[in-house]
Amino acid sequence: MSRSRPTPKTDLPGDYLEPLVTALGDPKVLAGIRVEELEPITFQLALYFGVRRDADTAAALGGVYERLVREVDAESRAMLVTDLATAIGGGASSVLALLPALQRERDATVARLAAVAFASRMQAGASDPLAGPRAVRTLLDHAEPEAVRAGLVGALLALGDARLKPLLAGAWRLLSGEARDALLALPRPLATRLEAEWLLDWLEDAEPATFAMVASSLARLPADGAGRIVELERELPAAPTGDGYRIAREWPAAALGASLTERFMSLARRTEGSAFDGVLAAWGLARG
Numbered sequence: 178m179s180r181s182r183p184t185p186k187t188d189l190p191g192d193y194l195e196p197l198v199t200a201l202g203d204p205k206v207l208a209g210i211r212v213e214e215l216e217p218i219t220f221q222l223a224l225y226f227g228v229r230r231d232a233d234t235a236a237a238l239g240g241v242y243e244r245l246v247r248e249v250d251a252e253s254r255a256m257l258v259t260d261l262a263t264a265i266g267g268g269a270s271s272v273l274a275l276l277p278a279l280q281r282e283r284d285a286t287v288a289r290l291a292a293v294a295f296a297s298r299m300q301a302g303a304s305d306p307l308a309g310p311r312a313v314r315t316l317l318d319h320a321e322p323e324a325v326r327a328g329l330v331g332a333l334l335a336l337g338d339a340r341l342k343p344l345l346a347g348a349w350r351l352l353s354g355e356a357r358d359a360l361l362a363l364p365r366p367l368a369t370r371l372e373a374e375w376l377l378d379w380l381e382d383a384e385p386a387t388f389a390m391v392a393s394s395l396a397r398l399p400a401d402g403a404g405r406i407v408e409l410e411r412e413l414p415a416a417p418t419g420d421g422y423r424i425a426r427e428w429p430a431a432a433l434g435a436s437l438t439e440r441f442m443s444l445a446r447r448t449e450g451s452a453f454d455g456v457l458a459a460w461g462l463a464r465g
Contacts, residue, residue: 194225201237215245227270242277251284262294266417272299285359288328297415306413314344327359337369337409349379361394368402396459399430406433431461
């Protein structure tokens, strides 16, 4: 549940936070902000930057967000991101308000939340509904924190729309070991066919050092989806209210596993002994 925050004003002059931005250029002012003030200041500065898009505001916001990451817990930061997404959906700012979480975050779950909102809320013409997800994929080429890189890939997977498969192709090659660990540890709100096939793609390309952990993630997918695997159709950009998606198709895990039997069996033949049997069992398959 979102907590109460100052309501963004629409009747204020365009430079109403300029004095704060100027003051935050002094490191002593930034250091003097009380911890309990960090979230509301970040919220207002982020919305302001999403409209202004200027370098001074970006620098001030970046400094405040760095302190937020160090001194405020991830759950609170996730609630802040949710509040920003709601405000953006209501027209108070642009998706650029989410950039500090996509540049400076240190928790992959929070970064994924911000990236899903960025991809879903980015305004685009009717001829380019995937502009938001493509922008998230572009961010992956430039992001530095490992948690952010994991969150960006996790967001594309969480969107669950089959149209995003080309954007995810080979994305595991862009992740360090730390980022891969963070990605595979992310909780799944839903189990999607997009992720199942992406993990199979990764396994078919994986080195021995990573094969086991990717296989373990694939084995967990049916249980994470309570036995069902879905394919989502995203509304892009999303409307201000609602979930922004519909379940286009769904399968019992065993039925989807049966349709992908040859891929599973090909991978099983690459492993020694019964190392892959847990994956097969999770998907209702057995070695032939």
